[in-house]
Amino acid sequence: MKINRANPMLKFKSVEEMKYRELYRVTEKFHSTMDINSVLAEIIQTLKKVFPKYDYYLLLSNDHDASPELPIKGLEYNSENDSAITAYVNGAVELVHSEYPMMYAPLKGKQGVYGVLQVQSHLPTPLKNSQIEFIRLLANTAGSALENAKLYQQSQKLIEDLRLIDETSQKLNSTSSLCETIEYLHKQITKLFRPSEIGFIFLGENDLEILEASSSYFHKQDGLNLINTTIKKLKDNQESLFIGEIKHMPECAKHAYGSLMAIPMIHGESIKGIAIVLGDKPYSFTFEMFKLFQSLIQRSTLAVTNSMLREKLEKMVITDQLTQLYARNYLNTAIKTSMKRDREGTFILIDLDDFKTINDTYGHQVGDEVLIQVADLVRSSLRETDIGARWGGEELAIYLPGVPLDNGVHIAERLLNHVSLNTEPAVTISCGISNWFYGKEDEVKQLFYRADTALYKAKHAGKNQIAVKPLDSAKI
Template sequence: MSNELTQRLNQSLRLGDIFQFAFEELLEMFGADYCCILHMNEEKGGLEVIACNHSSLQNEILEVGQGLGGKVYTTGESLIMSNYIDNPNTTSRLMNATGSQSLIATPLSVGGEVRGAIMLAHRDAHYFSYDNYRLLQAMAGHIGLAVGNARLHAEVRRLANRDSLTGLYARHYLDEEIKERQSTDFCGCLIVVDIDQFKMVNDTYGHQKGDKILKEVSEIVKSSIRQGDIAARWGGEELSVYLPLMGVEQAVNVAERIRKRVMNETEPNVTVSCGIAEWSWMDERVSVESLFYRADMALYKAKNNGRNQVIVDTKENGGGVKGLPHK
């Protein structure tokens, strides 16, 4: 059973799969009625019930230190309880909700740091033996190692998909996302954003200041779009934003918001030019390359028209541009 658990854990590097595998195997291995796996969620500020076969507890957020699971997490010490009813000063949502009497629990450690807790419960009193208690501790080590590998893999993927200077997505990630969206969505818009006369900024203030400006503009772009939109560094001083399921008029509003904020919030002040291209399911041929090409041509027109403006590509006659100059 131990080998089977380890093999199943190593089948995937997805955190959700690992917790589900562990949950299923532990229930079978120990003959428990209930299994509850808690994992620290910093964003939500507590221990999240990541896997549990009692529906009322699934996805609940528990305060650190609350209940028996919180105690195991806080103290970092394993726990065995033979008869819950004999411990009136102890409270546990899992035990109360399921009417269980026996419990074994152990901290879930990842890379030497306690990141959660594993709890197994049974309705009968005195169900779990001391050997069960020690075995769960051993199994938690295997699970923690798998969770650590999954977290490391996720971090490597995150870094591979991000630009190190700006924190925006890398262009290859944006390309893949647009292709994926085009297979499921019915429309979308691409904005290409270019910092005007960026070479002059570098020549005047130095490359460190130029990097600072690029970061400032990137932060403005990120904070000017929706959660589901994708902002990437296209290359050099050019950034790009893909807006899923958004029409061109809305995209112009987004681009204008970015343009105005850059003009007013950067130090030293710089401006940006924006080119916009859209696609829809009615287009005969949709490709990421053609979408970028059309947005880039609109950007080129914005540059030639005097910079600090938004230009929208039009698809008539093979792709022209129409200007929306804003000075």
């Protein structure tokens, strides 16, 4: 009887042909995807088909949002796996000859090495040259595919970042106030970087201003210390700060936060302010985040600076430069608005008694200082909603929206006492008070006239006192 035996050479050829058909297939698959996880999954699936009895791991050089089903390990420089590190650094295959042979093939592209493929045999026999060559070709092909996928993702991220920066710049340039500008910037930073704390600090000639949108932390002593340290480093280095571990900064060795990014707001050739973000843990921010944060702040600085200048100009228009109280035109407008919106209000007209004597005795400079002292006492007596203004010369004014006449009189009496006790040289004031209320026809100029009449009465009654001329409620 004639027995047919399979030709071992034909069997070898069919196995080798299967390998390279698989390599061809996976190469086509790599070229058709720009997804990193798909590339990594194809590497493992191909090896399982060709070498079903081997173990495989992907040792990757940086973080990936990889599927937990994939056999991925981190590739650390301080790893005890010298062969893996050697394959990664040299970009060449490393073989480990032990009881069960192991191979490390670099995932190499044209621009770098992105990880290492670890293959371990369960057989004591050494890997064949054909097996080594196949794994090497698969790793090289996968490395090129990973590189293309990374470059694609980086380009997409860059496009997305540029679009976001452009949208942010347009939005900031269209906002009308500094508050709106900073709040929008705060919102964008929170969405992009998820920091623990955000600070916006502007530098004056002799001091710094922490804007309201900043985290409360920056108003505390630790936060102020960090701000001063950061400002010093920015001025010394003239560069943005990217601190992966704050504890490595000698001045902040015991700091409660882990990482920091700080970008100077440069307008012209000087630093106008800084933007700071803090992370709870070390290395909370990636270098890519730092570059995006840098671009975002640099592109936003002009809009922020313009908002600040606009508000300063607006404040100059409505503020008396000597007393820093509101100007009279702003007071007029505010009372007109209040008469349409509120149900009542009280107006106090103030005159410094014998102010000419102060100027004649001590000089006009001392006179100005006394006027400033009284203005400061006026300001300290008011709520945020109240308005203190310079009426003209040595006359000041207070408007109390929504405040009834009796309460206004108490405020004036308290101010009268404070001025006589807290000015140097000591001065006194006289006050004329009037009011308005809803349901009675009235005008701003009539309110002013009644207060002025009351002030005249107080002055002629001996000064350092209050006189009231209320709205006639009997004629409603």
